[in-house]
Amino acid sequence: MPSSELKLSYFGVSGRGEAARLALAIGDVEFENDTFGFGEWAARKPNTPYGSVPVFYVDGMVHAQSNAILRYCGRVAGLYPGCVKHALKVDELMDTTSDVITISGRGSGEGEEKLRAERKKFVDVEIPRYCGGIEKRLEQFGDGPYAVTENLTVADLAIYAMYLMLTSGYLDHVPKDVLDKYTRLTKVCNTVKEHPKVVEWYKKQAEAQN
Ligand SMILES: N[C@@H](CCC(=O)N[C@@H](CS)C(=O)NCC(=O)O)C(=O)O
Incomplete structure (x- = not known):
């Protein structure tokens, strides 16, 4: 073709x-x-x-x-699995990172006070909910270093792109070390970064x- x-x-x-x-x-x-x-x-x-x-x-x-x-x-x-069970896991992780990116945008363009309040909620509530959730799912899905299967998939890239966004200082009021405690997630990101x-x-x- x-x-x-x-x-x-x-x-x-x-x-x-x-x-x-x-x-x-x-x-x-x-x-x-x-x-x-x-x-x-x-x-x-x-x-x-x-x-x-x-x-x-x-x-x-x-x-x-x-x-x-x-x-x-x-x-x-x-980089997308042919196996439907693996693809389901990959899709779940991709959609979860997408939810995180959507929520990170709350309060944008609504003034500094509102933005600060939304970002506080994002850091205190939404990141533990979603990134804590990803962390647990990665532990359930396998030992790594990748998210699903022993090979790199687009799920790893989606997690890495989300990680870059949250830890680069790009989002005001989100500390750069916000994901440090999620060690399995961080390991996936380091593996992608070093590819x-x-x-x-x-x-x-x-x-x-x-
Ligand atoms: N569900 C869409 C959301 C796309 C989206 O909201 N993109 C943002 C940038 S990350 C955008 O286009 N923002 C500009 C606007 O909405 O005017 C996707 O995953 O592509």
């Missing part, structure tokens, strides 16, 4: 686009990494199916929803910026 022309469009931050970028990079799948600044968003928004990003073009046809995109990228990169293709990808991105 001839390979398709792929383009991923997302803000130049990790967020909901990062896991798909990493999946394609790890699988040596060629794609156009179309990143853009927040200032460009208003002009782009009407051209997206649901007024949101990421969007993903396959041979010119636009597609939306980060987890649909990530599953596609995982399949073409060989040679991931190291190579970030090195290339840094070089492109200089």
Whole structure:
């Protein structure tokens, strides 16, 4: 089958686009990494199916929803399990990280006081609920180092992208060490971070910026 022309469009931050970028990079799948600044968003928004990003073009046809995109990228990169039981676990983890990213946005654009209150709730209540939940599920799913099966899957990349977002200082009022106590989750993230293709990808991105 001839390979398709792929383009991923997302803000130049990790967020909901990062896991798909990493999946394609790890699988040596060629794609156009179309990143853009927040200032460009208003002009782009009407051209997206649901007024949101990421969007993903396959041979010119636009597609939306980060987890649909990530599953596609995982399949073409060989990082999405064929086994339905494994795929169920991968999907569960992907959707949970997506919930965390959605909740992290509460209070944005509603003023500093509201944002501070929402972020406090996020740190004190939602992170223990969801990341504590992921931690327990990882323990139930196996010994690692990966989340599901002994191989890297898109679930690991989704967890890593969420981890980057929560620990990079990108979110005001969220301490960078907020996930330190989740040791199994952190182990997954360190394993992804040290993956040679991931190291190579970030090195290339840094070089492109200089
Ligand atoms: N369910 C969607 C949510 C997408 C979403 O909310 N994207 C945010 C960026 S992470 C966005 O487009 N925000 C700009 C806006 O809503 O105007 C997905 O997973 O792709």
